[in-house]
Amino acid sequence: MKETTVEHKLKHLFALQQVDSQLQEVQDLKGDLPMIVTDLETKVTEMQARLKELNGSIKQSKIDRDNADMEIVDLAGKIEKFKSQQLNVKSNKQYDALTREIEAAEERTLKLEEQMESFEGKMEIAKKDIEALTVQLEESTAELNERRKELHELNKEHEKEELKLQHEREKLLARIDKSDLARYERIKKAKGGIAIVPIKRGACGGCFNRVPPQKILEIRQNANFFACEHCGRLLVSDHIVEMSLAI
């Protein structure tokens, strides 16, 4: 029997489906691992950023605390000076003015001491956070390295097979019309990766709904494309299946 154009198209599309299904199987074998690695990478990066932020906040709190400390020392000197001036003043007015200065300096000192305490507290909390985060970061980094190694092994294991399948795919693509390919890809995307199926025991090999006997006869002629009435996948005869194996 002379090979018709539709026959030629169908057998290449069916062969493409076999290759694509095998590629999908390889992806399935890798499972969640690629996603787990990506998630861990994000987690580790975020932890590192948080650590940097905490270290920066400790540095700033230290500067703020030291500034407050220096101002307190400065104020103590002033208070001492005012007190010694009070011993030599001539009027009550002058004495009271110095008293007010002293009170103001003491008030400011109290406030600064409170601030120092709060800066110290902030540093303590940040230090504890850093300790906890460092432990978590070490754990996550170790897990990431482990998972990366696993993924690398898995990729290496399937690399040859994937390359072979990709190569077969490219060879087939060169022999398939663009519009047929577009149709195939459209159905494949909509139907869980399966676009073209054989008829099995009088039923669609995709959705398992019955295909009318008259239609099966027509499909066997390979004169036209036929889609399953129920799922829309392309249907092929056993003859096409056999021929596609021979490609």
Ligand SMILES: [Zn+2]
């Ligand atoms: Zn179907």
